[in-house]
Amino acid sequence: MHSIKxxxxxxxxxxxxxxRTPIWIMRQAGRYLPEYLETRQRAGDFMTLASTPxxxxxxxxxxxxxxxxxxxxxxxxxxTVPDAMGLGLYFxxxxxxxxxxxxxxxxxxxxxxxxxxxxxxxxxxxxVRLIRRELNDSVPLIGxxxxxxxxxxxxxxxxxxxxxxxxxxxxxxDENALHLLLSKIASTTIAxxxxxxxxxxxxxxxxxxxGGILTPRAYQAFSLHYMQKxxxxxxxxxxxxxxxxxxxxxxxxxxxxxRTGCNAVxxxxxxxxxxxxxxxxxxxxxxxxxxxxxxxxxxxxIKEEVHRVLESYGAGERHIFNLGHGxxxxxxxxxxxxxxxxxxELSPAFHAD
Amino acid sequence: MHSIKxxxxxxxxxxxxxxRTPIWIMRQAGRYLPEYLETRQRAGDFMTLASTPxxxxxxxxxxxxxxxxxxxxxxxxxxTVPDAMGLGLYFxxxxxxxxxxxxxxxxxxxxxxxxxxxxxxxxxxxxVRLIRRELNDSVPLIGxxxxxxxxxxxxxxxxxxxxxxxxxxxxxxDENALHLLLSKIASTTIAxxxxxxxxxxxxxxxxxxxGGILTPRAYQAFSLHYMQKxxxxxxxxxxxxxxxxxxxxxxxxxxxxxRTGCNAVxxxxxxxxxxxxxxxxxxxxxxxxxxxxxxxxxxxxIKEEVHRVLESYGAGERHIFNLGHGxxxxxxxxxxxxxxxxxxELSPAFHAD
Numbered sequence: 285m286h287s288i289k290x291x292x293x294x295x296x297x298x299x300x301x302x303x304r305t306p307i308w309i310m311r312q313a314g315r316y317l318p319e320y321l322e323t324r325q326r327a328g329d330f331m332t333l334a335s336t337p338x339x340x341x342x343x344x345x346x347x348x349x350x351x352x353x354x355x356x357x358x359x360x361x362x363x364t365v366p367d368a369m370g371l372g373l374y375f376x377x378x379x380x381x382x383x384x385x386x387x388x389x390x391x392x393x394x395x396x397x398x399x400x401x402x403x404x405x406x407x408x409x410x411x412v413r414l415i416r417r418e419l420n421d422s423v424p425l426i427g428x429x430x431x432x433x434x435x436x437x438x439x440x441x442x443x444x445x446x447x448x449x450x451x452x453x454x455x456x457x458d459e460n461a462l463h464l465l466l467s468k469i470a471s472t473t474i475a476x477x478x479x480x481x482x483x484x485x486x487x488x489x490x491x492x493x494x495g496g497i498l499t500p501r502a503y504q505a506f507s508l509h510y511m512q513k514x515x516x517x518x519x520x521x522x523x524x525x526x527x528x529x530x531x532x533x534x535x536x537x538x539x540x541x542x543r544t545g546c547n548a549v550x551x552x553x554x555x556x557x558x559x560x561x562x563x564x565x566x567x568x569x570x571x572x573x574x575x576x577x578x579x580x581x582x583x584x585x586i587k588e589e590v591h592r593v594l595e596s597y598g599a600g601e602r603h604i605f606n607l608g609h610g611x612x613x614x615x616x617x618x619x620x621x622x623x624x625x626x627x628x629e630l631s632p633a634f635h636a637d
Numbered sequence: 638m639h640s641i642k643x644x645x646x647x648x649x650x651x652x653x654x655x656x657r658t659p660i661w662i663m664r665q666a667g668r669y670l671p672e673y674l675e676t677r678q679r680a681g682d683f684m685t686l687a688s689t690p691x692x693x694x695x696x697x698x699x700x701x702x703x704x705x706x707x708x709x710x711x712x713x714x715x716x717t718v719p720d721a722m723g724l725g726l727y728f729x730x731x732x733x734x735x736x737x738x739x740x741x742x743x744x745x746x747x748x749x750x751x752x753x754x755x756x757x758x759x760x761x762x763x764x765v766r767l768i769r770r771e772l773n774d775s776v777p778l779i780g781x782x783x784x785x786x787x788x789x790x791x792x793x794x795x796x797x798x799x800x801x802x803x804x805x806x807x808x809x810x811d812e813n814a815l816h817l818l819l820s821k822i823a824s825t826t827i828a829x830x831x832x833x834x835x836x837x838x839x840x841x842x843x844x845x846x847x848g849g850i851l852t853p854r855a856y857q858a859f860s861l862h863y864m865q866k867x868x869x870x871x872x873x874x875x876x877x878x879x880x881x882x883x884x885x886x887x888x889x890x891x892x893x894x895x896r897t898g899c900n901a902v903x904x905x906x907x908x909x910x911x912x913x914x915x916x917x918x919x920x921x922x923x924x925x926x927x928x929x930x931x932x933x934x935x936x937x938x939i940k941e942e943v944h945r946v947l948e949s950y951g952a953g954e955r956h957i958f959n960l961g962h963g964x965x966x967x968x969x970x971x972x973x974x975x976x977x978x979x980x981x982e983l984s985p986a987f988h989a990d
Binding site for chain 2: 447448452456457496497498499500501503533535553554556559575576577578580581585589592612614
């Protein structure tokens with residue numbers, strides 16, 4: 285890690301000064317890039333792409349080659365974990381992820397496998413090792429997993445959802461079964477993230493996409509509690525690896541997230557970073573939070589909104605520029621490049637000389 | 638209005654003491670009721686049901702007959718307004734609402750009709766008049782509309798959406814065109830709500846389902862600004878009609894919503910009512926906020942969670958019990974009855990003798 289050339293992201297995570305605000309983009313290896321679409325077509329389907337280390341490495345590197353980004357993020361999916369637990373992940377054309385065997389009953393939950401990451405998820409670790417070699421210490425590599433609550437939601441619903449009928453039935457109908465499920469996912473996720481760190485990931489992020497559908501009390505009990513377990517376990521085994529937690533629509537809970545001992549908190553665009561910073565009192569770095577929709581706008585608009593995000597964080601060393609959620613597939617890559625250049629141009633003013 | 642028998646809802650809206658917390662349920666006339674499904678089947682499709690006053694009246698009254706509720710809400714849909722503006726609303730089987738002619742370009746927006754509610758939406762006013770006659774002043778009737786932002790989102794997307802590509806393109810690409818669209822919808826909505834009040838609706842609610850997908854600044858400019866216009870206009874024409882505003886996922890913006898001059902603010906279940914009350918400083922009544930998913934639980938769980946909501950609001954006269962969003966279609970009506978009885982049983986303790 286000491287030999288890495290671009291240390292901006294790790295510096296901000298470790299509370300060290302930087303010359304300008306680091307930037308990476310959630311879902312930066314994605315469908316808005318023609319080279320990604322080309323590789324994905326070659327792979328045939330998403331799971332082949334994600335589970336073939338050569339191909340996963342290739343798409344991870346594509347945005348790094350094209351843009352001047354400060355980090356690479358492993359190309360994978362948060363649902364590789366439940367797939368390895370035996371649910372049979374597949375992607376229905378135009379419909380998003382689905383599971384052949386959703387987890388509904390207490391019996392389903394009891395029978396879940398607890399996979400060994402270096403066996404059942406070896407393809408991920410092989411991809412991490414390959415990517416690190418190919419990156420050649422140019423920028424750090426971010427490893428990641430879904431939060432136990434978010435993964436559980438997918439496992440129980442069997443697909444994306446609008447009303448979360450099945451997981452809410454479980455939550456209000458058999459809380460103990462849900463806790464057992466979350467514990468199993470948390471254990472698997474801890475082993476999975478440790479394996480990613482051992483394979484070479486230099487910082488880790490946990491995506492809690494669905495924490496925001498919970499009541500404040502349920503968020504604490506069913507989502508944050510298990511993210512806390514992950515942070516605590518990683519601190520024991522990998523004391524110095526920086527960890528970022530991100531709960532979409534979790535603006536009201538930023539103070540609690542910041543108290544887990546994580547290094548950074550992701551913030552979506554519904555919160556002003558000024559408020560997020562006040563709520564977390566500089567205890568953590570903040571990552572975000574441009575509305576991905578801004579990238580549909582003109583250059584004048586993009587520049588205006590990038591400046592607004594930088595200004596909302598203000599002067600200080602603990603901001604990681606990013607979108608507030610994943611980039612959309614219909615965005616013009618030239619606009620992405622312009623956004624990145626704008627961050628390079630405007631952000632030094634917010635850092636001490 | 639002076640002759641109405643159950644005045645609890647209007648009393649809370651008008652800041653008068655009540656013996657217990659009033660309760661009604663968002664989407665209370667809906668698919669969880671077998672009698673609703675029967676009437677809907679008879680109608681053939683949703684639009685026929687919504688646009689035939691006899692049938693709309695029938696389904697509006699069904700939950701009032703079955704349960705001991707403190708208000709009826711007009712059976713209709715927020716998309717009747719854009720339908721009357723010329724977009725051609727239809728419901729694709731299992732897919733939710735769609736428009737034949739979505740509004741995408743500045744030309745589409747310029748050409749939008751501004752309907753006269755007593756002509757193009759006369760079926761709604763006829764339903765309101767009929768429902769009032771049938772209710773015979775037993776409980777008050779709530780009229781409603783979608784917020785201009787929410788209606789615009791549907792009009793531009795042409796259907797429900799996950800990433801809101803088209804409306805964000807418009808927002809960041811042609812802000813003036815979006816403001817023109819929102820102004821047209823706001824004018825139509827003001828006329829529509831005035832007509833509902835004139836036809837007999839005794840209180841009005843504005844549903845802002847998609848305000849929560851905006852940045853704080855965009856929420857002010859594109860959603861709250863137009864809801865403010867509606868409140869101001871209604872205050873001019875109908876000084877004493879109580880108005881409720883509800884932005885889903887708008888927890889961070891409760892203080893701003895409360896300052897519009899509305900009488901009540903709807904709160905979804907992601908916010909603790911204790912915090913919502915502190916944020917709005919008793920300036921308004923608060924409506925909510927049981928997670929609809931609780932109704933999948935056992936009676937013990939339902940009672941526990943109902944109590945939690947009542948307790949989170951605490952002692953005071955300005956709470957309207959409701960779910961935090963619409964009731965799900967798979968809920969057992971017996972559980973709904975139990976929830977209502979529980980509010981009747983537990984809430985008097987939170988009101989002064």
